[in-house]
Amino acid sequence: MIVCLAGPAAPRIGTVAFAQSLGAGQGAPPPAVVVEKVKVQQVRSPARFTARVEAIEAVDIRARVTGFLQAVMFSDGQAVKTGDMLFEIDPRELDASVASARAQVTRAEATRKSAERALARTRDLFARNTVSRAALDDAQAAFDIAAADVQVAEASLHKAELNLSYARIAAPISGTIGRATFTVGNLVGPDSGSLARIVSLDPIRVSFAITEGLLVTLRQKGAGGSAIDPNALQLSLHLANGTAYGEPGQIEFVENEVDPQTGTVAARAIFANPHHILIPGQFVTLSVEERNVPDLPVVPQAAVLQDREGRFVYLLGPDNTVSQRRIDTGARVGSGWAVTTGLSGGEQIIVQGIQRLADGMTVQPSEGQPVGGGT
Structure with missing residues (x-):
């Protein structure tokens, strides 16, 4: 039995055609097929994660002495630098x-x-x-x-x-300060809670969890199972409104243990955030892929058949005869498969009429609709 891989979840099942035994003795014309040239293209198969934006540094400003607040020296939402004066107590x-x-x-x-x-x-x-x-x-x-x-x-x-x-409270870090929770004239002290909060926004951290399977794959492709090379990966973000974030990211940290309850590993990435588009607490979609994307042959799913020995396609020879070629497939690319072994690109493969074929059969090829009907 041969399976035609027309789709990832609903394969079409056909039988090997014994067309030569049926048509050769009766003078029937060779079966019509549609052929297509195998194209080589970059195969991108990014892994996507739901991630959360976090500030690398965040500080709650508190009073260390008791007294009446005499001055608030910033505006809500203002960018501050380390050492800038924020509050003054009498x-x-x-x-x-x-x-x-x-x-x-x-x-x-x-x-x-x-x-x-x-x-x-x-x-x-x-x-x-x-x-x-x-x-x-x-x-x-x-x-x-x-x-x-x-x-x-x-x-x-x-x-x-x-x-x-x-009595004079300065910013301990650079970042964006939120609203002041106390105004001038209020009595503040160590028990008053936060007077304001500063978060650093550029650069900013994105936290996510990767599956242990992907972690193993990344380590195997790296330095023989050791730490992941952050320069070998390309990180990008998609925002909640569906737009792509313009700044690239880099892996900062990968946890050294797998969470046994979720089967995932905590990881963090760093992104530049010069325009403060990313803010802490925001959810984003993170895409992770190899930086050096390979060029691989890509074939339509409808051209790929499968039997007990694996997947294969039919190639068209110079004398309009077909031959079976075993292939290994990789990532999905649109409506096709990336081929990792078996094809090099430029071959003519049969994309329609494949269920009536057998190895060595002569056919009538065309690059449009096949003569006399469909598949």
Whole structure:
């Protein structure tokens, strides 16, 4: 039995024609067939995935000190750079804390110097046997305590100065800032939540999941099963409105484990986003294909037959005789098959009338409709 592969899901079933035994002895004309020249073309078979856009960097801006919001220094949706000032909290109370801490340092320094002088006098008197060892020990302890108090005061001053610096909140990353959740005059602090959110939009990340079968194929085509070469793949996006995204992408990361529940592997790609068309949370269709697309012969599906030994086509010889040619097919290309082995391009194959053929039969070829009817 021979199967005619007219379509991927509904093959036509025919029998091998014994036309030569039927027509040769009765003087019947050779059967009419339609032939077509095998064309060679680039065979693209991209794998498509539903992917989600993510920001590479995202930061929630929060207040680190408590105070009344004095200024908001940006517009909602504005592009900001690292170091740009965003908010200012009323610094007067924090200034006062710095001044108080600085005074404590001065006071502690004075106490330490007094204790140092007292210790020096006590050592001199002890050398003259005028005071006891206990008095010397007490003077040494007083000096040590005074020196420690200086360190405590200096630490308090540093903390007060640090808190004062937190009154002006700058952008930690470059990106686009959202709306301010608090306006001038509101009391904000560490428990107030996010004051605004910054997301980086250029470049941007696209996350997706690939099947383990495709991952194995990509690794086999790469460096003998090792990491995937990102330069060997071509990535493109289609947006929700059906248009193609103009910037190419590159694989950034492929997870090192397969999710046993889904049979997929998490992966990420990076795309340039200079016009901010892509935004975090957006769904897109990602196409992944080899960058160096092979040129392969392509034959119509209707010309391909299959039996127990595999797939084959009928070729037209120079004397209008047909011969069977075994082929291996690859990806679907429109209404045809890409042929990986068996054809090189330029051959004349039978595309109509194939069910009446046998190897070595003489036919009447034409490139239009066959003489006397269809298939």
